Structure formats: C-alpha cells, structure tokens
Amino acid sequence: MTMPLPFLDEFRHADHTAALLETLRERQGRPLKIMEVCGTHTMAISRHGIRQALPEDIELISGPGCPVCVTANADIDTFIEMALLPRLTAATFGDMLRVPGTRTGLAEARSRGADVRIVYSPLDALELARADRSRQVVFFGVGFETTAPTIAATIARARDEGIDNFLVYSAHKLVPPALEALCEVPGLAVDAFLCPGHVSAIIGPAAYEPIAARGLPCVISGFEPADILQSLIMLARQADAERAEVEVQYGRGVRPEGNPTALSLMDTVFTVADGEWRGLGKIPASTLAIGDEFAAHDAARRFAVDVSYSREPEGCICGEILTGLKNPRQCGRFRRSCTPDHPVGPCMVSSEGTCAAYFQYES
Amino acid sequence: MCLAIPAKIVELDGARAVVEVGGLTREASTVLLPEAAVGDYVLIHAGFAISRVDEREARETIRLFEAMAGGDEAGE
Numbered sequence: 001m002t003m004p005l006p007f008l009d010e011f012r013h014a015d016h017t018a019a020l021l022e023t024l025r026e027r028q029g030r031p032l033k034i035m036e037v038c039g040t041h042t043m044a045i046s047r048h049g050i051r052q053a054l055p056e057d058i059e060l061i062s063g064p065g066c067p068v069c070v071t072a073n074a075d076i077d078t079f080i081e082m083a084l085l086p087r088l089t090a091a092t093f094g095d096m097l098r099v100p101g102t103r104t105g106l107a108e109a110r111s112r113g114a115d116v117r118i119v120y121s122p123l124d125a126l127e128l129a130r131a132d133r134s135r136q137v138v139f140f141g142v143g144f145e146t147t148a149p150t151i152a153a154t155i156a157r158a159r160d161e162g163i164d165n166f167l168v169y170s171a172h173k174l175v176p177p178a179l180e181a182l183c184e185v186p187g188l189a190v191d192a193f194l195c196p197g198h199v200s201a202i203i204g205p206a207a208y209e210p211i212a213a214r215g216l217p218c219v220i221s222g223f224e225p226a227d228i229l230q231s232l233i234m235l236a237r238q239a240d241a242e243r244a245e246v247e248v249q250y251g252r253g254v255r256p257e258g259n260p261t262a263l264s265l266m267d268t269v270f271t272v273a274d275g276e277w278r279g280l281g282k283i284p285a286s287t288l289a290i291g292d293e294f295a296a297h298d299a300a301r302r303f304a305v306d307v308s309y310s311r312e313p314e315g316c317i318c319g320e321i322l323t324g325l326k327n328p329r330q331c332g333r334f335r336r337s338c339t340p341d342h343p344v345g346p347c348m349v350s351s352e353g354t355c356a357a358y359f360q361y362e363s
Numbered sequence: 364m365c366l367a368i369p370a371k372i373v374e375l376d377g378a379r380a381v382v383e384v385g386g387l388t389r390e391a392s393t394v395l396l397p398e399a400a401v402g403d404y405v406l407i408h409a410g411f412a413i414s415r416v417d418e419r420e421a422r423e424t425i426r427l428f429e430a431m432a433g434g435d436e437a438g439e
C-alpha cells in the first residue's frame with residue numbers, strides 16, 4: 001500500500017490534535033456558536049469526538065450541508081414517480097436508495113420492478129444510456145457545487161455525443177444562498193461558519209464575502225481533525241478580535257479563484273433558479289435548473305408526474321435540525337422509531353446526515 | 364456527498380486519467396481540471412478530478428498549526 005499523500009499523517013496526528021484542543025481551551029473570549037455547514041464535516045466531527053472534546057464555550061452545531069437531506073420531499077417523490085415509469089432506468093448515488101419518500105422509497109420502487117441503478121459517477125449513468133438506447137436513463141442530480149459540475153460535464157458530453165436518452169432531474173443546490181437564508185432564521189444566533197472545503201474548491205473563497213459582510217467570520221476548512229481544530233482556532237481569533245473575514249485553512253485544496261473550468265461549465269449547462277429546501281423553505285436563486293440549450297436532457301421537462309400528495313414525514317424534525325435549531329436528541333423519534341435500519345427522515349439515512357452521525361457516534 | 368478523495372494521477376490520455384488511491388487504481392475524468400498532469404495529487408469527486416492538492420500549501424498549513432499548537436503567535 002502506498003500512502004495516498006505523503007503528509008496526510010500530519011493532519012491526523014494525535015499530538016497535534018491534543019495541542020490544538022489545548023489552544024482552544026486556553027482561549028478567553030465570549031462563548032461562540034459555530035455552525036459546521038458541510039455534512040462531511042459533521043461526520044468527521046462526530047467520528048473524532050470533536051464536539052464533546054471542545055471547551056464548553058465553543059458550541060458546534062450542524063447545518064444544512066447534507067445534499068440528500070435538504071432535498072425537498074417533492075423532488076424525492078418526483079424522482080421516485082419517474083423511476084416507476086415504463087422503459088425508464090433511474091440512476092442515482094447510493095445515498096438516495098433508502099431515503100423515504102412520502103408514499104414509497106426508491107428501494108421499494110425497485111422491489112416493485114422499477115429499474116433503479118446505483119452509480120458512483122454520473123458518467124456511469126451516461127454509459128447505461130449508451131449501452132441501451134431503447135431506455136430513457138434519468139439521473140437524479142442531487143448535490144452542491146462540488147457535484148453540480150460533474151453532472152454539467154456529463155450532460156455536455158451526452159449532448160456532444162448525441163446520447164439523447166440520457167436525462168437529468170436537477171435538484172442541485174447552492175451553498176452561499178443557504179447561508180444567507182440561515183442568517184435570517186429567527187432564534188438561530190450563529191456566530192461564525194466553518195465553511196465546506198470541497199464546495200469551496202469549486203466556488204472559491206470570494207463566494208462567502210456577503211456572509212462575512214454581515215459580520216460573521218468564515219473559515220474554509222479541510223476534513224482531518226487537525227484541519228477542523230485549526231479552523232476553529234482561526235474562527236475564534238477572528239471573533240475575539242471582532243473581525244469577520246473569509247479565511248482559507250484548506251489551502252491545499254482550495255485556490256483563490258476556485259475552479260474556473262468547473263464554474264464556467266456549470267454556467268453553460270445550468271441556470272440559477274429559486275428553489276425549495278427542506279427546513280429552509282424557498283430560497284431565491286439557490287438551485288440549478290437545466291438551461292434551455294440542454295432542454296433535451298432535462299427530465300423535468302420530459303416527464304410530467306403528479307406529486308401533489310407530497311408532504312414531510314410525520315414527527316420528523318429534520319427541517320429544524322438542518323437549520324441548526326435543534327439536534328437529533330431533541331427529536332422524539334430519534335433512536336426509538338427512527339434508526340438507520342428504519343429511517344423516518346433523510347437525516348437518518350444519508351452517510352452525511354446529522355441524525356445518522358449522532359446515531360453512530362454521539363449517542 | 365461532497366466527499367472527495369485525494370489520489371495520484373498515474374496515467375493521462377486526453378481527459379481520461381488513471382488515478383491511484385491507496386494502492387488501487389481507477390479511472391477518472393480531468394475535464395474539470397485541464398491543467399492536471401501525471402504525478403499530480405488531485406481530489407476526486409464522483410469520478411472527476413475537481414482540484415489539485417497543493418503540497419506546498421499543505422506544508423504551510425502544517426507549519427501554521429504547529430505554531431498554533433505551540434501557543435506561538437508567529438503562526439498568525
């Protein structure tokens with residue numbers, strides 16, 4: 001086995017983590033409530049026990065950074081209905097399979113005969129379409145700015161290669177508008193944001209300037225324990241000095257300009273639209289719809305399905321958890337009627353869901 | 364879902380790369396990262412290289428957190 005990165009060990013070293021924690025413990029300042037926006041951070045924080053290890057005056061709360069979780073039930077139901085259409089293959093990332101829709105889930109649809117395929121890359125879905133031109137292959141486009149360019153690239157390739165039986169149902173979401181919406185949530189007094197590393201590898205640090213301009217420190221963080229602790233120190237130092245800026249801790253992955261190729265491809269294929277988020281409601285200019293030029297690959301235009309029955313699962317507080325207002329332990333169904341084996345809401349299913357993270361590591 | 368795995372590019376043919384992750388190889392596309400070259404460490408997400416891992420920046424980050432951990436403000 002070769003180490004993937006020669007220096008990765010440094011970021012995981014227990015001595016470093018302990019010393020960084022000590023620096024945070026020695027800090028003297030006002031109590032801080034810091035939101036980790038990204039689901040991958042939520043998982044890392046839970047797995048390494050960082051939430052509990054922090055001094056009492058630094059509270060880490062989980063935010064809306066799990067793409068599957070913030071996808072509105074209407075979108076999930078729409079995709080499930082599409083999967084049930086004849087001569088259609090539904091392709092999705094694995095996380096989606098067990099997410100409960102209003103009436104049924106994809107796994108159930110599959111057991112009823114729907115052709116549901118789990119793919120690792122949207123390119124795999126394109127290959128499914130190429131291999132059987134008699135079927136319509138619909139890929140469920142769920143994800144933030146990290147994922148959207150990979151799907152844009154796949155749609156562009158489908159068009160260039162004339163694979164017109166490859167379609168995407170686009171439910172992509174944009175992170176900065178969600179952070180702005182969070183700033184307006186009554187009763188949620190977040191002091192600073194731990195910003196997502198891989199979303200930022202695409203959009204670049206400048207995208208968070210409007211948040212910093214509201215007086216909220218932002219630090220773009222890597223995913224190893226030392227990354228996260230260092231980012232928390234940077235956030236605390238900003239807050240203590242009454243500064244609010246965008247800083248990059250994850251310099252090894254994030255360029256000042258982001259990824260211009262990915263951004264321009266997203267811009268070519270998608271148009272920005274208003275969109276519905278679970279928990280946050282309708283947020284202006286926060287989702288990506290497929291642009292007119294690529295209409296032939298837009299499943300939303302091709303297939304009309306009725307999901308007027310769509311509603312949120314009963315007794316599930318995913319919405320409040322995604323906005324940081326509550327944590328999973330405050331849900332009456334957590335660990336009782338809702339477990340990873342019998343999930344009620346998406347936050348218990350996704351590998352990045354806050355309820356799943358708490359269930360696995362923090363309960 | 365925004366998980367991205369660091370991998371090393373071992374072969375490159377147009378935008379089709381073979382990358383190595385922990386001793387295993389797999390294919391990845393570099394259409395989103397046209398500047399990628401053989402030998403680069405890149406972050407792979409959903410079958411695409413999305414960013415180059417900058418080794419110099421990584422060492423700088425390590426230097427900074429070692430300074431922070433030592434209570435040394437020179438890391439500022």
Ligand code: SF4
Nearest residue numbers: 316317331338345355
């Ligand atoms: S524990 Fe289950 S029911 Fe409760 S908020 Fe989480 S996903 Fe919803």
